[in-house]
Amino acid sequence: MAENALHIIPLGGATEIGRNITAYHLGEQILVVDCGLMFPDQEMLGVDIVIPDASFLIENRAQVAGICLTHGHEDHIGALPYVLPHVPAPIYTTELTLGLVREKLKEYGLWASTEAIQVADGERVQIGDFNVEFVHVCHSIPGACSLVIRTPTGTVVHTSDFKFDQNPEDGKLTDVSALARAGDEGVLALVVDSTNVDKPGYVLSEATVREALDQVFLEASGRIIVTSFASNINRIQQVIDISQRYNRRVALAGRSMQENVRIARELGYLHVGEDTLIRLDQIEGYSPSEITIITTGSQGEPLSALTRMAMGDHRHVRIQEGDTVVFSATPIPGNEDLILRTINHLFKQGANVIDPRMHPPIHVSGHANREELKMMLNLTRPAFVVPVHGEYRHKELWRRMAGEMNYLAIHLENGDTLQVTPEEAVITEHVTAGAVFVDGSGMSGLEDAVLRDRWHLSQDGIVVVVCTVDHATGRLIAGPDVVARGAILTPELDKVTEEARRRTQEIIEALPEDGTVDWATVRTDVRRAINKLLQQTTGRRPMVVPILMEI
C-alpha cells in the first residue's frame, strides 16, 4: 500500500456494490460510511435478511475511527446490530437518523454501549485523519446527507442516496453550494449513487406528488388509505397536511409506521395538529369521509397491515365499498406479483386502487435521474468517478455517461480496494466482502450449499430410502422404506415407491455376504437406481437420500 494513498473499499451487498457499507482506508485509519442490510431476492430461499460481510472491518477493528451514517433507511443502518458488537466504533450522524438508530440499538440491547455523536447539517467533524462535512441532500427521508470527506491525500465526495428536488416537502434543498465549494477546492473522487442512471431527465418534484394526492382527496368520498414506506416521513407529512385540509383524521397502521411517526414527531421532523391522529380502533367513530389511514404494505408484504386488510384479516380495518387505496411507492423489482395480488384483493373487497403506474405523479423516486447525476458531476468535477449502489448495468451506464462528459469512471466490485492518489486510481487488492445470508436465529451466514439444497427441494421435492442392514453379512434386516415429500403425485405414489423399494432390495440382496461390502458404493448405487426410476416414471429429478443403517 502506498503510504499516503487513500483506499476506497465498497464492502456491502450481493449483486449491488457499496450501497450498504463502504470503507475509506488511509494509513492506519479506517472511516466507515453506512452499515445497512439488504432484503433477500426470490432465489434466496428462506433467507430472512442479507447483511454485508464485515470481515475486513472486524479484522481491522483497531483501526476503525468512526462510522458515519448518511440517512436512516434500513439499507444504510440496518446491519448496525450485527456489525457494531464486532466493530465497536463511535457513530456520527444527524438528528433523525440518530433517533432511528437509537430505537434499533435499544431493541438489540446495544444502545448503552454505543458512542453516538450527533452532527448538524453543514457541520464538519474530525474523525481521525478524516475531516467529514455533513451536507444536506434531498431524498425520500428527511435528514439525509452527502459527505465531503477531506483527507491529507485529497477530498472524496460520498453522495449516498440523493436528488436535487427544487421544491421539497420540508423546504430543505440539497446544499448545492457546499458541493460546489468542494468542487472548487478540488475533488479526488466522487463516490456516487447510480440507482436511476438508466432514467432520463430529472425526477419530478415532491410538490407534484402533493398536487396529485390533493386531487385524490378532492374526489374521494369514502376513506382514503395511503401506503408508503414507513421511513418516507415527507410523504407522510404530505398525507397528514392534506388530510387536515379536508378535515380527515389520520390513523396509522403497521408497527414500523407507528414507530417512525413517533420518532419523527418527537424530533420535530413531522408536524401534526393536536386532534388529527387517532388510534386505529377509533376509526369506527367517524364517517368514512373523515378518515385517512396511512399504512405499511406498499410492497405487498404478506404480513403487512395493508395486505391483512386486503385479505380481510386485519384486526381493526376491513376494506369497504368506497375506500380509495393509494400506492405511493415504487414497486421494488421482484415484488410486482405480490403487489398485484394485493390490488386484486382490494378490488374484490370493493376498494378503488390508485397505483403509481396508473397515475404517475402519485409517487416520485428518491434517487437522482441522469441529468441530476450529471449535475453532481459538474458541481464536484472529480478526478475519478466511482459509481456505487448499483448492479453491473448501472455502473456501466455511469461509466459511459461519465466518458461522454470526459470523466473517468471506475467499475468496482465489493471488496475491490481502489487506491487513489492525485495521480492515479488503481485497484490494488481484493478484501473479503459481499453478502452474508441470515436465516432464523443464526447470526452465522447461510452457506450456498444450503441454498442449493433448498432450491433443489423446492423444484422437485425429496425421496428418502431407508434400510437396516447387517454390517457383517450385508443382509437386509428391515426396509427398504421409501418416504417422498413434494416429489411424487398421488396417482403414481404407491406404484413408484413400491418399485423404488423393489429396486433397492435387489441391490442389497445382490451384495456379497462375506463382509467385504463398501457401503459408500452401495449408497451411490441406490441413489443412481432411484434417480433413474424417478426420471423414467415421473419425469422429475427429486433429491434422493439413501440412508443405510448398519447393525
Added chain:
Amino acid sequence: MAENALHIIPLGGATEIGRNITAYHLGEQILVVDCGLMFPDQEMLGVDIVIPDASFLIENRAQVAGICLTHGHEDHIGALPYVLPHVPAPIYTTELTLGLVREKLKEYGLWASTEAIQVADGERVQIGDFNVEFVHVCHSIPGACSLVIRTPTGTVVHTSDFKFDQNPEDGKLTDVSALARAGDEGVLALVVDSTNVDKPGYVLSEATVREALDQVFLEASGRIIVTSFASNINRIQQVIDISQRYNRRVALAGRSMQENVRIARELGYLHVGEDTLIRLDQIEGYSPSEITIITTGSQGEPLSALTRMAMGDHRHVRIQEGDTVVFSATPIPGNEDLILRTINHLFKQGANVIDPRMHPPIHVSGHANREELKMMLNLTRPAFVVPVHGEYRHKELWRRMAGEMNYLAIHLENGDTLQVTPEEAVITEHVTAGAVFVDGSGMSGLEDAVLRDRWHLSQDGIVVVVCTVDHATGRLIAGPDVVARGAILTPELDKVTEEARRRTQEIIEALPEDGTVDWATVRTDVRRAINKLLQQTTGRRPMVVPILMEI
C-alpha cells in the same frame, strides 16, 4: 337451463379467467373458443406448465361441435395436445394459426387423427347451431381473429386478443366494418379482452416501432441482437426488413424462433430475401456490422438462447464488445428479475443493451388500451359486456368503464355459467374449471399438498430422523440417524444433529418393553421433540420426518 338461452362459460386459467378456453353452450351443443395454456408463477414450485381444467368439456364431449382458435399464441392453442385426446372435435381456424397447430399436434402424434378446417378472414362457417364469422384483428401475431358468433338466441362478439392499429406492419387492419355490421344487427354479449384496461389512451402503432428500430440500426456499428417472442412474426418481419436495408444478414437463435419463422415463411406470412437468412454457425464469416441475430429469451428464461449468450454458454454466439442487444418485448410480471440479471451479464460481456423501458417505442403491446376497448364497445353496442383475459382488478376496471358509458358488464369467474337471453344475463351455475398444474411427464394435475410440501422444503429444508426398533419389545436396534438437507447450517450441524439423536433415543428408550407401544404416537412425539429442538437452536421450522423401521 332455459331451453333457448345461450350459456357463456369461461373455463381456463388460474388467476385470470377465460383467456385460455371458453365454452358457448346452446341447447345440446357446445362451441369451444381457444384451448391455451398458462405459464406457472413463482409460487408454483417445480410446475412446468398450467393447463385449463377441461372436465366440463370431457363430460360433455358428445355435445362439442367444434373448437375455434382465434390466433396462434401458446395461451390460446398450447393446451390442445392435452385436451384434444379427450375431446376429439374438429378445429376451425385461419391459415397461420393452423400451420402452428399442425406442427404442435404432429409433435404429439395427434395430427393424423385431427379434423382441421381452414377458414379465411371474413368467412362464416356453420358449426352446429353456431354461425361463426372470423373477423381479422390486429395483434402481435398475424392471422388473429375476433369471432362474431351468431346463434338463434342472439349474437356474441368474442374479441379475443386485439388492438386497433392504424398502421400495422402487414397492412392488414382490424376489420372495423365487420364489427360495426354485427353491432348494427344487434349484439347480445361482448366477450372482451381486458389485458390493458388499466392503460390509458391508445397503443402506439407498430409503425413507431419500425422507426425506433431503424434508429438503432442506423447507430449501431457492431452486431445487432434482437430478442422478441418467437410468435411475433410482424416484429421479426420488421427486423428482417431493416436488416436488409442496412445490408445485414439475419441468423435465428432458439428452436421456437427457427420453427416459427420456417412455418410463417412456408405460408407466406414472412418475406425474406434470398440471401438474407444465414445459419448461426455462419456468422463468423461476416463482419459484425453485417450481422443481425434474432433470438428467443426476451423474458430472461434461463435456458433460452439469449440467456446462454449472456452467460457465455451458447454454442455459436459469444457476446462481444460492440454488440447491441435490443429487448423488443414487454417483461411479463414476475420475470423482471431474470431479465435484469440477463442485462447485467450482457453489459459484463461488453454489449450495449436497449430495453423497452429506456426507449419506449422499441416495443408496443398487442392488446388494446382503454380508448380502443371503448371503441370496441361503441362499435358492437352489446346488451351485456363480459370482460375476460384478466384478473379481478381488470374485470372491475372494465365494469366501471362500461358503467360510465351506460353499459352493463358482468364479473365472471372460471366455471361461472352465464345464461344470456335478450332479456337478462344471470349466472345460473358453476361447473368444474380452473387450472391444472402439469409437472414432469405426468399429465395428471399436481396437487396442492405437493406444492405446499415444496414450499415448506424451500423455506426451511428437511430433517429426517431414522431408527430401527424391535416391534415386540420397543427396543432400539439401530440409529437414531439424523439427515438434514437445506435446514441446518454447518457451524451448528454436528451439535444439533447430535442433540436430535439424543432426544430421539430418550423417547424410544422410555417406551415400555411389553409390546404395547403405539408407534404412530411415538412418531408424533419424535416429530414434536425435534421440531422444538430445531426451533430453539436454529430459529427455524424445517419439515421433520421421523421414520421408525420395525423388525
